[in-house]
Amino acid sequence: MPTGFNGRWLRVNLSTEEVRVETVPEEVYRAYLGGRGICAYILFRELRPGVDPLGSENKLVFATSVVTGAPVPGVNRVSVAAKSPLTGTYGEAEAGGFFAVEMKFSGFDVIVFEGAARRPVYLWVKDGRAELRDASHLWGLTTKETAEAIRRELGEPLARVACIGSAGERLVRFANVIFDNRYAAGRGGLGAVMGSKKLKAVAIRGMRRPFEFHDPRRLAEIARWYAESWRRYPGAVSRSTYGTPELVTPLSRDGTLPTLNFRGGSFEGADAISGETLNRTILVSREGCFACPLRCKAVVKARPPYETDPAYGGPEYETIASFGSLCGVGDLNAIAYANQVCNAYGVDT
Ligand code: SF4
Structure with missing residues (x-):
């Protein structure tokens, strides 16, 4: 095998x-x-x-x-x-x-x-x-x-x-x-x-794994180490807590957040579209990829008139920057709705 x-x-x-x-x-x-x-x-x-x-x-x-x-x-x-x-x-x-x-x-x-x-x-x-x-x-x-x-x-x-x-x-x-x-x-x-x-x-x-790994015991050790140690790394904790939207606040503070069609690097509405605000307002749950304990992916439900379906997940940093700061939009509900439309029709953000 x-x-x-x-x-x-x-x-x-x-x-x-x-x-x-x-x-x-x-x-x-x-x-x-x-x-x-x-x-x-x-x-x-x-x-x-x-x-x-x-x-x-x-x-x-x-x-x-x-x-x-x-x-x-x-x-x-x-x-x-x-x-x-x-x-x-x-x-x-x-x-x-x-x-x-x-x-x-x-x-x-x-x-x-x-x-x-x-x-x-x-x-x-x-x-x-x-x-x-x-x-x-x-x-x-x-x-x-x-x-x-x-x-x-x-x-x-x-x-x-x-x-x-x-x-x-x-x-x-x-x-x-x-x-x-x-x-x-x-x-x-x-x-x-x-x-x-x-x-x-x-x-x-795929109901079963048809192949074997060379050293499954070592792989299991690595997985165990990761599961036990990631909480010691502030970057991993932040990613797990806020997902990629964690980037909005520091990038805006440092002047590198794509803003108003790249005319600026700091957005005055950054707080309103930040990872912290997302967590406080529209977050329903967090999901992750296979075998990842960080579960960094937001599932959101935005409010009317931009109500969204949690089945479409939630916006990542790139989507928030593209529909938010780049367009001068400081409304996370509207950004989440735009994210849903793009996921539904299969449009890159
Ligand atoms: S593997 Fe998936 S859930 Fe884990 S940090 Fe990366 S994108 Fe997030």
Whole structure:
């Protein structure tokens, strides 16, 4: 049994609807490790120069790594990559949450999408099997509606779902890929690449870990050390308490908070959109990624007239700065609502 990886990739040709399993030698993992390394390995080898990012020749890669699935914080992210329609060059983004672990536990380290489907489809992967399914009825739905509909029709309430909203469908060049309503592979317009391939979603369920780690006892020790010691580090405590919005107050104080379309670095409404205010006013709970005790991700419920659905999570620092200080908006409820709209339609913030 290999240690740290499955050694199996899925190659999905959307033009022919063929789904193939590839066996990949250990040398590839030793050289590229996984995640963005494997994404770059595949794209630089397989894409010819000048390929149209929104054409069927572009390829879209979802990749985990040799440490995905380890009970260690910060290593369980999924990389998504393609030639970017936003920059015209290599585009890669990552998402936290649970999708990466579920994907690797399903038996596949990497999924490569090629070609373009004639009708909307989604890929369903479970425990070593994969199939393309019709997604015509999902086209036009929000990300939450899509995830709910897929889980319902599969009878899999715990399936993890990565999908695009109408931004990706309409090839918006800053469309993202949304995982489970609220984790985003944001940069590079990779949602538009999914849309150009008529790939509405990828749904994953992995019920067991099909591989072993080389030294599981040492990994467990590291996880235990982290769980016992992170509270001794003020930075970790602050991140756990306020999430990335903790940055608003110090950046504004230091003059480096993007403000009023970059005309300034300090925002007079910074207190009103800070992590502290978020906690006091609209925070419902905190969530985390797989195996991370910090649970830094806010789940919020904003108040009318900007009422929000906690299923869409809450705004990170980048969203607060973009819709808040950059636009001169000092209302966290409005910012949370804008965050929800972007997550629902699959727009990068
Ligand atoms: S919960 Fe926060 S700190 Fe923990 S891995 Fe996820 S993003 Fe990082």
